[in-house]
Amino acid sequence: MYSTSNMLNSKQIEIFYHIYKEGSITKAANVLNVSQPALSKSISYTEKKLGFKLFNRDSKKLIATDEANELYEYASMVIFQLENFNKTAEKLIPLDSEDINIGTTPSIMLTLMPKILKEYEKLGNKTGFNFINLNSNELLNRLDNKSIDIVICFDPAISNRGSNHLDENQYSRHIIHKGSHVMISPKGIYKNKPAYKLDHFSHEPFIEITNLISFYGVSSLTEHFNKKPIGNNIAGKVSSYSGAASLVSLGMGSALVDSYTAKNCDETKVDIFEIEENLPYQIVLLNNQSKAISEESKKFIEFVKSLANKI
Numbered sequence: 001m002y003s004t005s006n007m008l009n010s011k012q013i014e015i016f017y018h019i020y021k022e023g024s025i026t027k028a029a030n031v032l033n034v035s036q037p038a039l040s041k042s043i044s045y046t047e048k049k050l051g052f053k054l055f056n057r058d059s060k061k062l063i064a065t066d067e068a069n070e071l072y073e074y075a076s077m078v079i080f081q082l083e084n085f086n087k088t089a090e091k092l093i094p095l096d097s098e099d100i101n102i103g104t105t106p107s108i109m110l111t112l113m114p115k116i117l118k119e120y121e122k123l124g125n126k127t128g129f130n131f132i133n134l135n136s137n138e139l140l141n142r143l144d145n146k147s148i149d150i151v152i153c154f155d156p157a158i159s160n161r162g163s164n165h166l167d168e169n170q171y172s173r174h175i176i177h178k179g180s181h182v183m184i185s186p187k188g189i190y191k192n193k194p195a196y197k198l199d200h201f202s203h204e205p206f207i208e209i210t211n212l213i214s215f216y217g218v219s220s221l222t223e224h225f226n227k228k229p230i231g232n233n234i235a236g237k238v239s240s241y242s243g244a245a246s247l248v249s250l251g252m253g254s255a256l257v258d259s260y261t262a263k264n265c266d267e268t269k270v271d272i273f274e275i276e277e278n279l280p281y282q283i284v285l286l287n288n289q290s291k292a293i294s295e296e297s298k299k300f301i302e303f304v305k306s307l308a309n310k311i
Contacts, residue, residue, distance in 0.1 A: 010082060012046045016054060017075040019043055020064055099128040100297045103139040103151040107241035111260035112177065112283065113152070115311050120303055127296050135239050143171070146291040150301060152176070154258075155282035174285045174301075176308050181279040182262045184245060184270050185254040197276045205235030205253030207244045245270070258283075 008016075018028040019039070029036045047054050054068040064072070104113055109131060117129070132142065136153040143151045155175070183201065190196070235253035238244050244255035245262075249269040258281055262272045285304050287293065 008046060008049065010078065012042065012049075013075050013078050014082070015039060015042050016046060016068075017072070017079050019055070019062065020068060020072050020075070023062060025062065099130055100150065100294070100300055101130045101132065101148045103132045103134060103142055103148045103153070105136055105139070105153050105240060106133050106243070107245075107258065107261045107264075108152055108154075108283065109133050110242055111264045112311065116152075116304060116307065119307065119311075120300065123303075125299075127300065140286075143286060143288050146288055149287065149291070149293045149297045151286040152283065152304070153286070155284045170289060172287050172289050172301075174305050174308065175282050176285050176304055177283040177311060178309065179259045179281055179283075181256045181275060181281060182259055183254055183273045183275055184248050184257055184262050184265055185273065186248060186251040187269050187271055189254075190271065190273065196273050201254050203233065206233055207247050207253045207255035208234045208237045209239070209241060209244050209255065209257075 015028070015032065018031050019025055022028045022031060025039050025043070026036050029039045032039070043054065050067075052067050053065050054071070055062045055064055057063075102113075113131075120127075132139070132148055134142070136156060139148075139151045139153050140156055142148045155173075183196065185201075185204075189204070190200075236247055238247060241255075241257045241261040244257055245265050247253065248255050249266055251269075256275070256279065262270075265272070285301065287297075287301060
């Protein structure tokens with residue numbers, strides 16, 4: 001009968017794992033930064049505790065027993081979980097650095113973030129920032145694995161795509177800007193009319209933006225345009241508003257973008273039109289409440305919240 005007195009602790013499992021993996025006590029000792037005699041003594045004690053051999057010694061070579069072969073798979077799982085535990089514990093340690101790790105989309109980095117940072121600096125704040133520019137889906141993944149402190153992106157909670165729904169118990173979400181999408185087109189293609197319906201653009205080249213999560217009630221631009229004639233004349237596909245704006249400025253076609261991206265366009269190359277259909281978006285500040293963040297990060301979050309709908 002196997003009793004709790006025969007159970008190994010994590011250190012003994014780790015030693016067995018590395019000896020098996022390296023195929024040598026000497027090599028395993030180097031990996032673990034311990035002496036060879038200490039490791040030999042430890043594995044001998046482990047075998048005695050288990051009641052069976054883990055390795056047979058053949059001259060200078062170790063040969064794993066059938067029991068060791070079976071246990072190695074489980075030892076690998078233990079080591080994997082220990083590594084995850086240590087990585088998670090490290091992320092939970094309050095940061096000494098005052099630098100703030102912020103994830104933003106490329107278009108927000110070019111348009112909204114400079115306004116926020118300018119206002120923050122007016123208060124005399126000298127905080128350092130590390131910016132990570134990715135699309136909204138990738139930013140959510142980074143936020144989930146706690147590799148960044150704050151995300152400022154288009155609101156994932158307004159999407160029907162299930163993977164983007166936020167757990168309100170885990171994530172803090174604050175709306176900082178609301179707006180409506182506008183159409184941008186190469187300069188001079190359309191008459192200078194203040195607003196158009198979407199179907200007005202149905203026979204002209206259109207730049208589709210994929211993988212966005214900024215529409216209320218739809219999972220992507222593709223889903224929305226599949227219901228509209230405009231979806232039949234795609235001239236190009238990009239994954240960001242800023243990318244679409246670049247193609248429009250080159251004359252490739254029109255694109256629906258947020259108002260910040262539109263205002264950042266070169267007015268000598270691009271015309272901006274309002275759309276009669278209401279296609280709203282929201283920009284939000286998100287942070288993972290299970291991740292420990294610095295006091296500077298907390299201060300910055302409160303500041304950005306105070307700017308809601310003022311920028």
